[in-house]
Amino acid sequence: MRGVGVRLSREIAIIGAGMTRFHHKLHADKTSRELFVKAALEARGSVDNGFELPEVEALFVGNFSSDAFEGQIHMAALAADWLGICPRAATRVEDACASSGVAMNVASMAIASGAYDIVMVGGVEKMRGLRTEEVTDTLAMAADAVYEVGAGFTFPGLFAALASAHFAKHGSNWEQLAAISIKNHHNGALNPKAHFQSEIMETARKLGERNDMTFEDELEFLRSPLNPVIAHPLRLFDCCPVSDGAAVLILAAGDVARKFTDTPVYIRGIGQASDTLALHDRVDLTTMNAAKIAAAQAYEIAWVKAKDIDVADVHDCFTIAELLATEDLGFFPKGEGGLAAENGRTALDGDVTVNPDGGLKAKGHPIGATGAAMAYEIFKQLRGEAGRHQVDDVEYGLTHNMGGSGATVSVQVYGR
Amino acid sequence: MAEFTSKSYFDFLEEGRIMGSKCMSCGTVHLPPRPICHDCGATEMEWTELGGEGVVQAVTVINVPLSKMEGRCPYAVAVVKLDDCPSISGLVHGVKEGGELSIGDRVVAEFVKEGDKTTLCFRSS
Numbered sequence: 001m002r003g004v005g006v007r008l009s010r011e012i013a014i015i016g017a018g019m020t021r022f023h024h025k026l027h028a029d030k031t032s033r034e035l036f037v038k039a040a041l042e043a044r045g046s047v048d049n050g051f052e053l054p055e056v057e058a059l060f061v062g063n064f065s066s067d068a069f070e071g072q073i074h075m076a077a078l079a080a081d082w083l084g085i086c087p088r089a090a091t092r093v094e095d096a097c098a099s100s101g102v103a104m105n106v107a108s109m110a111i112a113s114g115a116y117d118i119v120m121v122g123g124v125e126k127m128r129g130l131r132t133e134e135v136t137d138t139l140a141m142a143a144d145a146v147y148e149v150g151a152g153f154t155f156p157g158l159f160a161a162l163a164s165a166h167f168a169k170h171g172s173n174w175e176q177l178a179a180i181s182i183k184n185h186h187n188g189a190l191n192p193k194a195h196f197q198s199e200i201m202e203t204a205r206k207l208g209e210r211n212d213m214t215f216e217d218e219l220e221f222l223r224s225p226l227n228p229v230i231a232h233p234l235r236l237f238d239c240c241p242v243s244d245g246a247a248v249l250i251l252a253a254g255d256v257a258r259k260f261t262d263t264p265v266y267i268r269g270i271g272q273a274s275d276t277l278a279l280h281d282r283v284d285l286t287t288m289n290a291a292k293i294a295a296a297q298a299y300e301i302a303w304v305k306a307k308d309i310d311v312a313d314v315h316d317c318f319t320i321a322e323l324l325a326t327e328d329l330g331f332f333p334k335g336e337g338g339l340a341a342e343n344g345r346t347a348l349d350g351d352v353t354v355n356p357d358g359g360l361k362a363k364g365h366p367i368g369a370t371g372a373a374m375a376y377e378i379f380k381q382l383r384g385e386a387g388r389h390q391v392d393d394v395e396y397g398l399t400h401n402m403g404g405s406g407a408t409v410s411v412q413v414y415g416r
Numbered sequence: 417m418a419e420f421t422s423k424s425y426f427d428f429l430e431e432g433r434i435m436g437s438k439c440m441s442c443g444t445v446h447l448p449p450r451p452i453c454h455d456c457g458a459t460e461m462e463w464t465e466l467g468g469e470g471v472v473q474a475v476t477v478i479n480v481p482l483s484k485m486e487g488r489c490p491y492a493v494a495v496v497k498l499d500d501c502p503s504i505s506g507l508v509h510g511v512k513e514g515g516e517l518s519i520g521d522r523v524v525a526e527f528v529k530e531g532d533k534t535t536l537c538f539r540s541s
Contacts, residue, residue, distance in 0.1 A: 133483040140482060146422050147448050150535065151505040152478070152485060152493045160476035161495055168519035232477040232514025280495045280503040281454070285474050 005297035006105075006270055008112045011254025013264035014414075016051060017376040018042025019247035022195045022364030024128055027244040032066050035246035036079045036124040039369075043120070043248040048261040051250065053083055057116040059090040060107045062100025062123030064367035068138040069127050075368075079124070094368075096142035097317060099123055100247070101371025101401025101410035105270045107251055108412075117256050122248030123373070125366035135242055139367075142404040144278040156239055158279060158405040159318040160231035165285035166320065167233070169335075174233045176338030177319035178222050181237045183347055184316065184355050188362025190388040195243045195364030238319040243364030247372035249379070265382045268396075269302030269413040271295060277407045286335075290409035291328035291400060298398070299330075302413035306330030309352055309413070310394045311381050313374035315402035316359040322346075325400050326354060329411070353391045356381065371401035371410060378414050420449040420461055429534040432527050436502060438464040447502035468525025469541065470498040477514045492516075496523055496538055507537040 018039045061076040076090035093103040100123025107121035139155040188194035204221035215221040227235045257264040271294035316322035327337040331352050346354035357377040378397035380386040397414040418424040420437045428435040437449035441458035475494040492511035497503045511517045523538040
């Protein structure tokens with residue numbers, strides 16, 4: 001079945017963006033509402049010509065499962081309450097790990113429809129209140145609870161299975177996944193908002209000292225017992241960490257955006273598609289069909305092609321997910337994503353920079369906040385404000401946010 | 417006739433039978449059973465019994481478990497394509513290390529009763 005694209009009948013601009021640092025300890029004393037408020041205040045402060053929160057006409061909040069993590073639902077109204085913007089309409093969006101990427105699309109459509117001129121959209125997750133096994137259980141809720149989780153699959157297990165299928169069909173390998181991890185940790189080390197801000201070799205030296213081991217290079221460390229197998233072939237450094245955090249954008253219709261800033265970033269195209277929740281119901285286990293369709297929609301609306309994208313934030317919840325995304329988004333032919341990463345083609349100075357902020361791998365993945373945090377990064381990149389991980393000559397950016405093991409994918413294309 | 421639900425699917429497993437739904441319009445077989453055809457959209461279905469042999473399409477060995485599987489690691493889970501068409505996920509018994517089971521390896525179904533629920537598992541054949 002073909003996807004159905006969305007036409008955007010008004011220009012949509014990002015005029016401000018803010019995010020907390022993503023971290024596992026830093027926000028121990030805060031709840032989701034406080035994280036969201038912190039990111040929203042930073043977004044307000046980032047609007048060049050000033051912005052007051054009551055100018056927000058509607059609020060959209062991506063949130064995966066504050067239900068399980070905090071015993072709190074109704075996150076959007078709670079955020080509106082603590083931002084002091086009641087009675088503005090506040091809507092929570094839940095599409096698993098793609099919650100705030102989808103919220104970005106919903107917010108864009110809310111402006112494009114003419115319903116609102118200025119909306120706030122963001123995401124938040126506070127995950128560190130639970131034990132690891134409980135987090136594993138909660139994450140698995142994004143898969144088919146009856147037929148996949150019931151069969152014993154964990155969330156890392158599903159991506160490990162996808163890796164096994166890709167390795168077998170396309171000859172890709174774990175060393176290529178390691179290259180993605182090394183690259184994303186390198187980028188994260190340059191990003192003050194990232195959860196992990198150290199190169200893998202730095203971590204290897206520290207952990208090595210503690211365990212009386214030395215390592216010649218990254219691969220030797222990544223092959224060692226200090227990088228344990230989580231779900232074969234994926235090891236710890238193939239998996240994103242569990243983090244707390246929030247990210248918030250302020251969007252405005254093109255005709256009002258210039259009042260707030262001379263350098264808005266425009267959302268030129270959006271796309272979204274679904275797929276079966278269960279992997280076993282898919283025809284091809286080496287492709288995320290929803291990503292291909294969502295990207296095709298976004299490219300068509302934005303009048304760009306994959307080769308025009310200079311910088312992309314893609315959903316690397318696991319290293320194999322970045323490999324798949326770079327193929328499904330059309331950056332590289334199917335089967336060549338791993339080799340491209342290994343050859344540095346997705347590095348900060350590569351053909352298309354992928355995850356300059358460290359990606360989910362190093363930046364962290366407070367699930368509901370991830371799609372919005374991707375948009376934050378691309379906003380900064382297109383304005384030349386990304387700091388030490390700024391990519392040169394950025395004309396077009398892209399964000400790719402994936403829910404579950406690919407059952408939801410949202411894509412946005414950005415330009416100046 | 418039993419409804420095409422997960423309850424029916426597990427009830428059949430309890431009897432040692434793998435039952436899917438077959439589209440009466442285009443013949444596509446669905447496992448787990450579902451009431452609307454994935455292929456043609458028709459809603460007339462009939463039950464069809466499937467054999468328990470198939471090949472591994474994707475596989476992993478899990479070391480960090482769900483809470484319900486604590487103490488059982490490492491264990492293997494695979495997506496298995498049954499010879500009579502659809503694929504399904506299941507534990508693969510007797511596999512303890514990554515690489516022991518490869519894509520394309522043949523497996524056969526086992527019905528495992530735990531508590532009051534029977535699940536579909538596999539073993540190398």
